[in-house]
Amino acid sequence: MVSAVLDPVLARRAGMTSALLGAWPEIVSGRLADTTRPQKINWPRRASEDDPFKPATLVVAAEGMAALHLQHQTGEIIQRVNAFFGFEAVDRLQLVHKAVAPAHKPPRRAAPLPREAEERLKALADGIEDEALREALIRLGRSVKRERG
Known part of the structure; x- marks a missing residue:
């Protein structure tokens, strides 16, 4: 269409x-x-229909x-x-x-970590009082765990 x-x-x-x-x-x-x-x-x-x-x-x-x-x-x-x-x-x-816009590729969703690994990350960060810092460290831990497998 x-x-x-x-x-x-x-x-x-x-x-x-x-x-x-x-x-x-x-x-x-x-x-x-x-x-x-x-x-x-x-x-x-073409000037006319007869032009090749x-x-x-x-x-x-x-x-x-x-x-x-x-x-x-x-x-x-x-x-x-x-x-x-x-x-x-x-x-x-x-x-x-000139610049050529790249074809749009949807971002890949990362597979969730196993429950045991997620719980261990939260336990390691449990003693950190600043909530924003604690969440940032947990996200970093998830990223590191996914890269290492």
Whole structure:
């Protein structure tokens, strides 16, 4: 449903579809997927219907060293993008250096400690009068216990 709403807007403003954005992690390697994003496709203007079709330029935003890695893999990425579209849609990549927002990953919930370990932490901190300090030390103890297993 979202694609049905977004695709016409993306097509008008950026010349591409949400499908390309969704497939981007498969088109580029996992390492580049986090630091690059396709921005738009610049289709060459045609003066008339009789003009032959010319492939477009894919504009890709890249952060720092990702731009260098992307530049070295340009040929392979163009082939993968064209395979995605099913025809020779793109013949050039244009890199734009800018920050790319990371994909949102939900925070992992830590597994609760066994009851015996929780009781031992509370017993160790029981003699501390300052409640905020006691709770902070218990949280620290939980964290240390989880890391050590």
